Each structure stands twice: as structure tokens, then as C-alpha cells.
Amino acid sequence: GRGGGGYEDRGRYREAIVPEYLRDYERKKFAKEIKGLKVAVTHLPYPRKYKVKDVTREPASKLSFDFEGKPCTVKDYFKRVYKCDLKYPNLPCLHMEGKMQYIYIPMELCKVLAQNCNRKLTSDQTTAMIRATAKPARERRSEILGKLREARFDEDPLLKDFGITVNKQLATIEGRVLDPPKVQYKDKSNVRPVNGAWDMRKDKFYNGVTVDKWAIVVFPRNFREDDLRKFVYQLCKAGEQYGMEMAQPSKVHLFQQRDNIESVFKSLHKDVQHLQLIVAILDRGAYYNEVKRVGDNFIGTSTQCVLSKNASKAIPATMANICLKINMKLGGKNSIIDPSERIPICQKPVIIIGADVTHPAPMDKRSPSIAAITASMDQYAMDYRAVAKVLKHRQEVMEIDQLAGILRDMLLKFHKKTGFKPLRIIFYRDGVSEGQFKEVILKEIAAVQKACLSLNKEYKPGITFLVVQKRHHTRLFCADSRDEHGRGKNVPPGTTVDSSITHPREFDFFLCSHAGIQGTSKPCYYHVLWDDNDFSADDLQTLTYQLCHCYARCNRSVSYPAPTYYSHLAAFRARYHLQDWEEKNGIGSDSMSTMSFSGDELLGSLKDMQNAVEVNEQMKDTMYFI
Numbered sequence: 121g122r123g124g125g126g127y128e129d130r131g132r133y134r135e136a137i138v139p140e141y142l143r144d145y146e147r148k149k150f151a152k153e154i155k156g157l158k159v160a161v162t163h164l165p166y167p168r169k170y171k172v173k174d175v176t177r178e179p180a181s182k183l184s185f186d187f188e189g190k191p192c193t194v195k196d197y198f199k200r201v202y203k204c205d206l207k208y209p210n211l212p213c214l215h216m217e218g219k220m221q222y223i224y225i226p227m228e229l230c231k232v233l234a235q236n237c238n239r240k241l242t243s244d245q246t247t248a249m250i251r252a253t254a255k256p257a258r259e260r261r262s263e264i265l266g267k268l269r270e271a272r273f274d275e276d277p278l279l280k281d282f283g284i285t286v287n288k289q290l291a292t293i294e295g296r297v298l299d300p301p302k303v304q305y306k307d308k309s310n311v312r313p314v315n316g317a318w319d320m321r322k323d324k325f326y327n328g329v330t331v332d333k334w335a336i337v338v339f340p341r342n343f344r345e346d347d348l349r350k351f352v353y354q355l356c357k358a359g360e361q362y363g364m365e366m367a368q369p370s371k372v373h374l375f376q377q378r379d380n381i382e383s384v385f386k387s388l389h390k391d392v393q394h395l396q397l398i399v400a401i402l403d404r405g406a407y408y409n410e411v412k413r414v415g416d417n418f419i420g421t422s423t424q425c426v427l428s429k430n431a432s433k434a435i436p437a438t439m440a441n442i443c444l445k446i447n448m449k450l451g452g453k454n455s456i457i458d459p460s461e462r463i464p465i466c467q468k469p470v471i472i473i474g475a476d477v478t479h480p481a482p483m484d485k486r487s488p489s490i491a492a493i494t495a496s497m498d499q500y501a502m503d504y505r506a507v508a509k510v511l512k513h514r515q516e517v518m519e520i521d522q523l524a525g526i527l528r529d530m531l532l533k534f535h536k537k538t539g540f541k542p543l544r545i546i547f548y549r550d551g552v553s554e555g556q557f558k559e560v561i562l563k564e565i566a567a568v569q570k571a572c573l574s575l576n577k578e579y580k581p582g583i584t585f586l587v588v589q590k591r592h593h594t595r596l597f598c599a600d601s602r603d604e605h606g607r608g609k610n611v612p613p614g615t616t617v618d619s620s621i622t623h624p625r626e627f628d629f630f631l632c633s634h635a636g637i638q639g640t641s642k643p644c645y646y647h648v649l650w651d652d653n654d655f656s657a658d659d660l661q662t663l664t665y666q667l668c669h670c671y672a673r674c675n676r677s678v679s680y681p682a683p684t685y686y687s688h689l690a691a692f693r694a695r696y697h698l699q700d701w702e703e704k705n706g707i708g709s710d711s712m713s714t715m716s717f718s719g720d721e722l723l724g725s726l727k728d729m730q731n732a733v734e735v736n737e738q739m740k741d742t743m744y745f746i
Contacts, residue, residue, distance in 0.1 A: 141179065141210045148703060151175035156238070156483035159214070159230040163202045169233065170216035170225065180226045181209040194224050204229065238482040243404075254639030256608045261290070261597050292599060293621055298614035298631075300677065301666045302458035306363055310458055313669065315605060316613035316635030316677045320455070321440075324363030327453040331359065331446065332367040334397040335388045339375045339407055340428045347432040348372070351401075358439035364447050370395070381410050382418055389419050396450055399424045401431045409700040416744050417697060420736030422449040441674065448672045448746045456500040457666050463659045471534050471542035472496040472667065473527070474504075474683025475564075476550040478691040479514050488729060489515050490698070492691035492745075493523070494683050495530040497537045502670055504686050505533055506745050508694035510729045516552065517559045523567035528574050533741075544653050545572075546663070547585045548684045557587065557649060565650050582652035584660070588684050589645040594621065596632060596643055610636035613677050615643070616661050627651065629661060633668035634679040644680045672746060690745040694733040701732035 142150065157172045176183055180194040187197055194213055198204040208228050216223040241249060255263065265288070273279055273286035300313040305323035312318070338348065352369060359366035370392040373384055389395050400411045402425055415423035424446055430438050444454055474494045480487035489511040497503045507526050511518065535541055545568060552560055565585050572579050596611045598604045605612040611632050618629035627648035632641050646664060648655075655663075667681035678685060735744060 138208055138211075140208075142212060144177075145703075147175055147177070147212055154214075158233045158235045160233055161225055161229055162231060163198065163204050163229045170214075170218065170223065170230075172214050173217045174215040176212045176215055176224060178212065179210045180206055180213050180224075183213060183224060185222065185224075194226065198226065198229070240481045250639070257595075257597055257604070257610045257636070257640045260595065260640040264595075265290070290597065291620065293617060294619060295596070295611075295615055295617040297612050298616055298662060298665045300614060301461045301669055303455050303669060303675075304458045305455050313613075313677060316633075318675050320362070320675055324361075325447055325452055326455050328359075328363035328365070329447055329450045329452040330365045331396055331450065332365075333392055333394050334366070334369055334399065335371040335373065335392055335395060336369050336399045336401065337373045337375055337384060337388070338401045340401065340403050341374075341377075343401060343428055343432070347434075348401075351426075351431045351434045354434035354436065354439045355399075355442065358436060358443050359446075362440065362443050362447075364443055364452065369399075381407065381414050385414050385419050385421070389421060395421055397422050397424060397446060399426060401426050401428050403428050409696045409703075412693060413697045413700040416693070416735045416739050417732075418736070420738030422446075422739075422742065422744060424449070444673055444675075445746050448743045451742065453498075453500070453502050454672050456502055457669060459500075461666070463663055465544065465653060465655065465659055466663065468544070469499070469538065469540040469542045470501075470544040470546060471531065472501045472681075472683050473530070473545065473547045474550070474681065474685070474687040475518075475547070476684060476687040476691050477511065477516055477518075478688075478695055479516075486513060488513055488698075488726065490691050490694045490733065491518055492687045492689075492694060493526050493530070494686040494690055494745075495527075495534065496683065497534055499538065500670075501667065501682070502672070504683065504743055505530065505741065506686065506690035506743075508690055508733045510694075510698070510726055510733060512726075517556060517563050518567065520563050520567045520570060523564055524570040524574065527568055527571035531571060531575060541579065542581055544582045544584070546653075547583065548588050548664075548667075548681050549585065550588045550680070550684045550688065552587045552589075553591075554647075557647070560585075560587070561649055583650055584648065584653045584655055585650040586660075586664075587647045587649060588680050589647065590642060590680065592642075592645050594630060594643065594645065595640055596630065606635055606637070608636045608638060608640065610641040611643075614665055616665075617643075618657055618661070623647075627657070629657065631661060631664060632679075633665050633677050635677070642679075672743070686743075686745060693745045697733045697735075698729060701729075 151174050154172050155174065159170055159172060161168050161170065182193060184191045184193045186192070195206050195209045198206060206226055206228060208226070211227055213224040213226050214230060216225060268288055279286070302310040302312050303318055304310050305320060305326055306328070309323050311320065311323065336352070356366040356368070371388060373388065375384065385398060388398060398415060398421055400407070400423055402408060402411070404427060408425055411423055411425060415421050424442060426442060447454055472495070475491065477489055477491045479489045491509045491511055492506055494504045494506045497505055507529070509518070509522060509526065531542065547568060549560065549564065565583065568583050568585070572581060596615060596617065598611055603612065604610065613633055613635045615632040616629055621630070622628045629646050630643040631646060632643035634641065648660070664681055667683065668677045668679070670682040671678045671685055
């Protein structure tokens with residue numbers, strides 16, 4: 121149909137029905153998908169290849185340029201020069217990369233070449249890839265030893281000349297398993313995790329909020345009324361069970377195709393005084409970015425997205441997980457680490473900071489990188505605040521002034537909330553490679569020091585700075601099969617190694633803090649770049665392992681510390697805000713495709729993009745990123 125799409129059976133194959141034209145949102149989506157694609161043109165007598173840069177706003181029948189001193193459309197040009205009558209003149213053209221600024225080719229004259237896919241996988245593709253590649257520890261170990269035998273290093277003449285021999289067995293090293301900390305709930309009820317997880321069904325949140333002003337927006341038009349009633353009932357029931365009182369929703373809005381999310385949310389905010397929460401029931405992938413941008417940035421109200429298939433089933437376990445998120449977003453506290461188990465160095469005021477930088481997809485040559493910094497705001501290291509910062513394209517290490525300003529604000533917030541100045545700063549930095557350690561010391565550690573001195577010349581808290589790395593090839597296997605854990609036969613959660621495979625002189629260690637559910641567990645590698653606090657290896661490993669139990673979205677120990685995990689979430693949330701802002705403002709379309717990074721410009725100005733990721737004042741003092 122007009123503007124639509126479909127498939128037509130032709131024997132064994134399905135041939136796509138070509139639409140007569142593309143709507144603007146379809147064109148933007150299509151341009152995003154095919155950017156960087158290699159194609160060959162079919163109208164020339166010789167082979168010619170191009171790489172797609174963008175998709176034009178105008179169709180071939182209207183897109184014009186000067187040809188022989190006169191205006192000429194792309195459609196007329198190809199008819200006059202190449203004797204090509206276009207079948208689809210109302211479709212846009214492909215804007216190609218090349219020495220000339222404007223190279224427009226009609227889509228019907230291009231064929232896709234065989235090529236590697238360098239794009240980020242979709243969630244379904246990622247799931248399929250993990251299932252295909254995840255191998256239990258025993259199978260992974262056998263495969264490694266098999267590859268080692270196939271390599272035949274003992275027959276290599278070059279290695280023999282240098283007197284090098286390669287052991288055919290895996291290295292046997294010493295490690296230990298840390299005890300998990302007790303998790304405390306309301307009325308000092310303690311739970312000790314078993315195999316990296318714990319059950320809180322008999323407990324209530326340490327600090328449960330009351331949700332009496334909330335609304336639901338139902339986006340799928342086929343969502344049944346009975347399912348909606350069941351979802352509300354089960355969610356309120358789960359909230360009551362865990363100590364988070366939820367009243368019936370103040371308003372339910374059934375989203376219509378003509379509706380605008382900004383208008384709907386603004387109307388809800390007006391109709392429901394002191395609105396605390398909007399629950400959005402969505403189909404997979406639809407509207408998520410815009411819901412988060414409008415909630416976080418535009419009206420300043422917490423949002424909770426729920427997939428329609430999960431809302432219709434309303435399984436108690438799913439409802440419990442949703443309650444974990446809602447309680448933290450609205451200022452509650454799900455649980456804490458038992459204060460009696462805190463290491464001595466953390467008995468006095470300490471702020472724990474996490475930082476991460478996310479980069480655009482591999483084929484994206486112009487989008488900015490985004491940094492996020494999270495900082496604890498309470499004595500239990502459970503309550504965090506986040507700030508996102510737009511950086512230049514693929515910038516990894518933040519400049520001193522950029523980071524110092526953010527950290528100064530975080531220290532002031534900590535003092536305002538707790539009434540204390542932190543005497544120690546513990547900083548977990550994710551995503552830095554060994555080659556960048558020196559730059560991090562010169563810039564980011566210097567920024568922490570500068571932030572402290574900017575508050576008071578005499579304020580010099582002890583700083584401990586660790587880099588957290590997951591991109592390495594080290595795997596740990598149990599030497600004794602009796603120690604193996606779970607279906608994957610992995611090392612038990614809490615396994616730590618700080619000798620033999622670590623640096624001979626520097627302060628580093630491996631810690632596998634999570635229980636491997638599938639495949640072979642990958643331990644995190646921690647490298648201490650700076651330590652004014654004179655941490656012992658035992659104390660720092662214990663603190664790090666405890667922080668892995670502070671992640672509020674699940675009742676499990678996660679693979680790396682909560683502050684780093686939160687910074688990762690905050691950076692990705694900012695990316696969603698930016699993507700939605702770009703789509704809303706038409707950035708990334710053909711008119712912007714010729715712009716390249718220069719000075720303070722990238723797609724738009726860095727200032728505009730920073731404004732796009734800046735959350736509403738109402739949200740800055742919440743864990744909106746959970």
C-alpha cells in the first residue's frame with residue numbers, strides 16, 4: 121500500500137513490495153540502518169562501488185542540481201545521460217561518500233555487496249549470539265587445551281632456537297573465596313547470600329516509599345482491559361508485600377496513534393497533582409527513548425517502562441523486580457549491607473564514585489561519546505546521583521576542568537545530604553585500557569584533587585582510584601570439581617586472585633563476584649592507579665565485593681561494583697535522550713550529513729547536545745537511571 125511495505129511470495133523466495141514513497145520517520149530510520157553500507161551501481165557498463173552516507177530528503181523526481189547550466193532533477197539526469205527510466209521516481213536517493221560532495225544515486229540502481237556487519241547487534245541478535253557462543257566452563261577449558269595441542273608449539277623451530285617452551289596444561293594458581301556480606305532489610309532483618317543470590321520474599325524494603333499519585337499509559341492498542349486490571353492488582357500486591365504502599369492509579373490513558381507523548385505526559389502532570397510516577401506499557405522497542413526523554417528531561421517525573429507481554433502475564437517475580445526499580449527511583453532504599461560488616465576504613469564518611477564513557481557504534485563517525493559519573497550520597501553507598509557529560513567523538517579520558525566541576529558538585533551534594541565532608545574518596549573507573557593509564561593519572565586523578573582543593577585549600581581527603589576492566593582474556597577454572605558452581609561449573613562467586621597472574625609490583629587483582637548463569641564466568645580485573653588511603657589487599661577486595669551486592673535492580677551479586685554499573689546505565693540513558701533529541705530535531709538527516717566535527721560542532725553544537733542530555737531539575741536528586 122502507499123507508504124507501507126510487505127512481502128510477495130515468488131516460489132522459494134520472498135520479494136519485498138516496494139513502497140511508492142517513504143514517510144519522513146521511515147526515511148530517517150532507513151538512513152540510520154543503511155549508513156556505511158557498501159553498494160555497487162548497475163547503470164554503468166563498468167563496476168563502480170560506493171559507501172552509503174545518507175538518504176536524501178527529497179525523491180529523485182524533485183531532487184535537483186545544476187547540469188549544463190540549468191536545473192535538472194536526478195530522475196531527468198539519469199534518463200538523459202544513461203537512458204534509465206526510473207520505476208520508483210518518488211523514492212529518495214542514496215547520498216554516497218566520495219571526493220565530490222554530492223553524489224546521488226537512485227536506490228533502484230544500487231545492489232548491496234557482500235560485507236561484514238560492523239553494526240551494534242539488536243537485542244534479539246545479541247541473545248541469539250550469546251546462546252550460540254556461551255559454553256560451560258568445562259567445555260571452554262577442553263576447547264582451550266585442544267587449541268593448545270593443535271598449535272604444536274613444541275614443534276616450532278623458532279621457539280626452539282630461542283629456548284622457549286609452552287606448557288600444555290593450564291597454569292595452576294592460588295585463589296580464595298570471599299565471604300558474602302549480610303544484606304539487611306527493614307527491622308534489621310538480615311539475609312546471607314547463597315551462591316551469589318538471596319531471597320527477600322519474607323522481608324520488606326529497608327525504606328519503602330508510598331506511591332499514591334501515579335498514572336498508567338498503555339501504548340499497544342490491543343492490550344486487553346482484563347490484563348490491565350490484573351497487572352495493576354499484582355503490582356500493588358507486590359508493593360504491599362515488600363513494604364512499598366501503592367494506591368490504585370490516579371489515571372489510565374490509552375495512547376492513540378494521533379497522540380503526542382509530550383502532550384499526554386504534560387496533561388497527566390496537570391491532571392494529577394504531585395504526580396510521582398508514570399508507568400508506560402510498551403511493545404518492544406517502541407517509544408522507549410521518547411518516554412524516557414519526556415519523563416526525565418521535559419516534565420521531570422519518574423517513568424517505569426514495562427513490556428506488554430510482561431504486563432499481561434503479571435508474574436509475581438516480574439512484579440517484584442519492577443517494585444525494586446520503582447522504590448529506588450522514588451527515593452526509597454531496597455536494602456543495605458549490614459553495617460557491622462563494613463571494613464574499618466569505611467566507618468568514617470566516605471564517598472564512592474563510579475565513572476564510565478560510552479562511545480557510538482563502530483560505523484558512526486560523527487556522534488559524540490558520553491561520560492557519566494555517579495556518586496554515593498549516604499553512609500551505606502546505596503543512594504546515588506548521576507551526571508552525564510557530552511564529549512567529543514570517541515574521547516575516552518575527561519579533561520581536568522570538565523571532571524573537576526562535576527566532582528565538586530557531587531562533594532557539595534554529599535555534604536548537604538549527610539552533613540559530613542567525605543574523608544575518603546574511592547573512585548571506580550570503567551572502560552580504560554592499560555595504554556591510557558598514564559593519561560588517566562594526569563587528568564582524572566588530578567581532577568579529583570582539583571575538585572577537593574576548590575572547596576577548601578586545606579581539604580585533602582584520601583583518594584583511592586581503581587580501573588575496572590572486563591575486556592580481557594583471562595578465565596578462571598576450578599582445579600577441584602567439588603568447588604565448581606552451578607550448571608556452568610564455574611568458580612564460585614567471591615573468587616579472587618591477587619598473585620601469579622597479576623602484576624609483580626603493582627596493586628591489582630581479579631575478582632569474580634557473580635554467579636555464572638550461562639557460559640563461562642569472566643572475572644573483573646581491578647588495577648589500583650592511586651591509593652592515599654593505604655588499603656590492604658584484603659580490605660579493598662572485601663569492599664569491592666560488598667559493592668557488587670549493592671546493585672538495586674536485582675537480589676544478586678553482579679559482575680562489577682554498583683557505582684560503575686550505575687554510571688554505565690546513566691551513560692546509556694543519556695545516549696537514549698540524545699538519540700530521541702536528534703530524531704525530534706531532524707539531525708542525522710541528509711541536510712546534516714555533510715557536517716563533520718570541527719571545534720565545538722558535531723551534528724549540532726556540543727552545548728545543544730549537552731542540553732539534550734541534561735535532566736530536569738526535579739530528577740537530578742533521584743536515581744532516574746535505574
